[in-house]
Amino acid sequence: MKTIERRSTCPINYSVEIFGDKWMLLILRDLMFNGKNSFLEFRASQEKISSAVLTEKLNTLLNEGIVSKVTSPKNASKFLYLLTDKGIELVPVMMEILNWGSSHNPDGGPKPLLDRMKQNKNKAVxxxxxKLRSQRQLHGIN
Known part of the structure; x- marks a missing residue:
């Protein structure tokens, strides 16, 4: 298991060292908002992450306990990545990033989710x- 060499004990530094680049945020986006959870699904995203970078980022998320890796019940040679409780705790942060981005880039964003956030942000979170916890339970993970 590869560990990240921390530059400091600052909580913001800790967060940035784990998911402070575009690929981590886009993988989390796909897990949370786009229902993606396999390597090939992540690779099919329009941003075109390379296989090597995706492997590195998924391994970091695994090592940090943000995702877990399970065998697909439909195909034993395929793995699925599911958010852990630690990863699910990032939902409010990601929703704020989504909200901020959509207010400054009105062409983007999942409109139904944004509408639910405007009506009642806490309920949408x-x-x-x-929903993400239910996905874990479907795959036998508590």
């Missing part, structure tokens, strides 16, 4: 977190 809870609903998404519950």
């Amino acid at each position: 809870r609903e998404l977190q519950d």
Whole structure:
């Protein structure tokens, strides 16, 4: 297991060292908002992450306990990546990034989710977190 060499004990530094680049945020986006959870699904995203970079980022997320890796029930040679509780705790942060980005880039963003956030942000966060926890339970992970 590769560990990240920390530059300091600052909580912001800790966060930035784990997911402070575009690829990590885009992988988290795909896991949370786009229902993607396999290597090939992540590779199919329009940003075109390379296989090597995707492997490195997924391994970091695994090592940091943000995702878990399980065998697909439909195909034993395929793995699925699911957010752990630690990863699900990032939902409010990602929703704020989504909200900020959509307010400054009105062409982007999942409109139904943004509308739910405008109506009741806390409820929208809870609903998404519950949905992600349900995915874990479907695969036998508590």
